[in-house]
Amino acid sequence: MSILSSAIRAAARKLFPEITLSPLADFFPMERLDRGEFSSSAALELARLTKQGSEHIAAQLIAEVSATVSASLRCDSGYVVSVSTPRDLVLSEIVPDVVSALGAIGVDRRSGDVRVVRCILPDSTEPVYARVRLLARVMQQVLLVVAYEGGCDVFVDPLPPRQLRSQHEVIDFFRLSVFYALEHESERRLEMSGSHDTPSNCRVCVWTTHHYHERLPRVRRVELSEARKRGVIDVRMPNDAWLLSRDRALSGLLERGSLERVVAMLQSDEAWLRFLFHGASTVLSGDFDPAVALFDEFASPLYSARLLVERYQRFEPYAGLPVAADRVARTLQTMGLERRLALRGLAMPVVTARALALGEVAEWAGAFEEFSSRAHIFINTPQIRGALERGEVSGEVGEIVASLGFGLSSILRFVAEGPCEDR
Numbered sequence: 001m002s003i004l005s006s007a008i009r010a011a012a013r014k015l016f017p018e019i020t021l022s023p024l025a026d027f028f029p030m031e032r033l034d035r036g037e038f039s040s041s042a043a044l045e046l047a048r049l050t051k052q053g054s055e056h057i058a059a060q061l062i063a064e065v066s067a068t069v070s071a072s073l074r075c076d077s078g079y080v081v082s083v084s085t086p087r088d089l090v091l092s093e094i095v096p097d098v099v100s101a102l103g104a105i106g107v108d109r110r111s112g113d114v115r116v117v118r119c120i121l122p123d124s125t126e127p128v129y130a131r132v133r134l135l136a137r138v139m140q141q142v143l144l145v146v147a148y149e150g151g152c153d154v155f156v157d158p159l160p161p162r163q164l165r166s167q168h169e170v171i172d173f174f175r176l177s178v179f180y181a182l183e184h185e186s187e188r189r190l191e192m193s194g195s196h197d198t199p200s201n202c203r204v205c206v207w208t209t210h211h212y213h214e215r216l217p218r219v220r221r222v223e224l225s226e227a228r229k230r231g232v233i234d235v236r237m238p239n240d241a242w243l244l245s246r247d248r249a250l251s252g253l254l255e256r257g258s259l260e261r262v263v264a265m266l267q268s269d270e271a272w273l274r275f276l277f278h279g280a281s282t283v284l285s286g287d288f289d290p291a292v293a294l295f296d297e298f299a300s301p302l303y304s305a306r307l308l309v310e311r312y313q314r315f316e317p318y319a320g321l322p323v324a325a326d327r328v329a330r331t332l333q334t335m336g337l338e339r340r341l342a343l344r345g346l347a348m349p350v351v352t353a354r355a356l357a358l359g360e361v362a363e364w365a366g367a368f369e370e371f372s373s374r375a376h377i378f379i380n381t382p383q384i385r386g387a388l389e390r391g392e393v394s395g396e397v398g399e400i401v402a403s404l405g406f407g408l409s410s411i412l413r414f415v416a417e418g419p420c421e422d423r
Contacts, residue, residue, distance in 0.1 A: 011064030029347030036081035054078030118155040122212035129254040136279030144356035205359035245285040277302040322409030345407030
């Protein structure tokens with residue numbers, strides 16, 4: 001456990017000895033690093049259990065932690081946030097690999113249970129492009145699970161369930177689900193199949209949209225709510241501002257006919273994978289052009305990430321992959337240059353683990369895309385590119401190169417070309 005997480009747990013035990021915090025109360029990297037670097041929801045969890053104010057509890061926790069740990073902490077909407085985190089604390093937050101990261105958030109994989117991901121696909125009350133984008137987010141989580149855990153049970157209501165064990169199988173089911181959404185654009189359906197009873201140690205992630213969830217029969221909403229309270233499911237409903245287009249200028253690009261023309265050009269697993277990544281990207285639907293996935297553009301997240309891996313590996317042996325955590329610890333000294341890029345690279349294993357375990361795909365997509373964009377800018381700077389070509393990667397440049405490589409190493413299995421099972 002990290003220094004910060006240990007400290008806030010000790011503070012919570014002192015202030016509330018009768019309460020044991022859940023693993024989700026630990027410090028984790030923030031999605032927006034401009035608002036802070038690591039945050040803990042301990043105060044919010046304690047406030048929910050004690051019926052006290054979260055900001056008051058956060059102030060108490062900060063006072064206790066600050067007495068034992070040299071950190072700059074503040075309260076932000078009930079979260080305890082670390083800003084300008086010292087080097088030793090940053091290093092304590094680095095998780096060597098995704099498997100360790102899973103343990104850090106309390107996911108028990110020892111039972112052998114296969115993770116379950118479920119999508120309650122909306123009917124015609126949601127535009128067909130919104131249904132396709134929701135499917136892309138769902139399948140991006142499934143891709144992560146298959147890449148790092150080997151398999152996933154997937155339900156896309158109303159389609160029959162699937163057991164997916166390879167990247168090819170995920171892409172094939174994504175293709176089938178997209179075709180279903182397009183072919184049933186006008187269907188009316190307010191029911192979902194099956195139940196949410198799950199084996200012990202097996203947590204289900206359920207996806208749908210806000211609008212469709214509110215239209216489900218009350219008994220189904222209660223069922224989801226009760227399962228959520230029991231801690232056996234996580235419910236993910238993408239932000240409507242991301243999912244739905246408010247800018248009608250692109251309406252033609254998002255209509256069924258346009259989507260079908262794009263989908264008709266996807267003739268390989270590789271093309272469908274590009275389309276999946278683009279559909280799940282952080283680009284708002286008002287600016288979303290499905291055809292971007294057909295071309296080699298930086299607007300395509302998978303293309304951008306793969307090009308970054310290729311550019312990074314040109315600088316071998318100075319920047320070979322994978323980069324282990326101990327190399328980062330040896331090189332990370334000042335974090336003075338491009339601190340945000342360094343932190344984003346160091347945090348990628350934890351962000352990846354939370355995306356596959358808890359369905360935090362929106363946060364993962366944002367971190368993934370920002371990391372790739374900032375890394376390209378860094379490498380493309382003339383003085384940095386020259387230093388890398390000459391092998392001059394010591395000092396601050398070496399720190400960024402190491403953290404960048406560490407971040408790439410944590411997602412290499414996921415973005416590298418070729419099927420997962422061959423890597």
